[in-house]
Amino acid sequence: DVKVTQSSRYLVKRTGEKVFLECVQDMDHENMFWYRQDPGLGLRLIYFSYDVKMKEKGDIPEGYSVSREKKERFSLILESASTNQTSMYLCASRNPSGRSTDTQYFGPGTRLTVL
Amino acid sequence: EDQVTQSPEALRLQEGESSSLNCSYTVSGLRGLFWYRQDPGKGPEFLFTLYSAGEEKEKERLKATLTKKESFLHITAPKPEDSATYLCAVRLASGGSYIPTFGRGTSLIVHP
Structure with a gap:
């Protein structure tokens, strides 16, 4: 089974702090989101990565950046956290060349509160 | 205006x-609906x-169907655990991009 893990289930940060959210997948998937x-509002795409060291902006990238130095890990960075970034953050991965090429596998989510 | 409702x-x-x-969608060139x-x-x-x-797909009490502009998720004899x-x-065919657009969801509660 594909497993996508996220570093924290719950996180509380202060306004202005730099925040790192980590996501790791164990199935050698090229794409991560x-x-x-x-x-x-539903699910809104912040950033995605087709492969290592590649990144593309999604619909709402402002205030965020990402890092993909290794294939299995995709990090989301809030450079200076603000209260309007309080939200549930979900990471997903996808294998573009496997049997289930259209399936996204999601992690459990990180609920971030910015005070 | 939402593309997926x-x-x-x-x-x-x-x-x-x-x-x-x-689930209804306004876009054309559907590549897949999830x-x-x-x-x-x-x-x-x-x-x-x-x-x-x-196309239709089934899994236990769930059955998904697709027409040209909408999909239905049928729930037969639901149980509380279906809550x-x-x-x-939806994913579009154009551009070669794999970026699905999500709807806002339906919250289902099944009372015993």
């Missing part, structure tokens, strides 16, 4:  | 009371992918 999920 | 936003059913969730289940405080879990009108948020997403 970061979403945020807010009530009434 | 799910209805209803919330649905309450009694155990055993069958119903359907709807259904996910999400339990509270957890990440979405993949259920089905549909590619062409007329969850059901997400729909």
Whole structure:
């Protein structure tokens, strides 16, 4: 089974802090994604990565950056956390050349609160 | 304007009371439509992918169908453990990009 893990389930940070959210997948997937999920707004794509050292902006990249130095790990960075970044953050991975090429596998999520 | 619209936003059913969730999309050139289940405080879990009108897929009490502009997730004789948020997403054929667009979800509660 594909496993996507996220470093924290719950995180509380102060305004202005630099925040790192880590995501690791164990199935050698090339594609990885970061979403945020807010009530009434659904899933919104922040950044995605087709492969190592590659990154593309999603629909709402402002205030975020990402890092993909190794294939299995995709990090989301909040350079200076703000209260409007309080949200549930979801990481996903996908294998573009396997049997289930259209399936995204999601991690359990990190609920971030910025005070 | 949302490209993917799910209805209803919330649905309450009694155990055993069958119903359907709807996912409609306005985009053309559909490459695939996906259904996910999400339990509270957890990440979405993949259920089905549909590619062409007329296609159907089943899993236990769930059956997904696809027409040219919408998909239905039919829930037959639901049980309380079917309570969850059901997400729909679509992927377009153009551009070669794999970036699905998600709907806002339908929250289903099944009462015993």
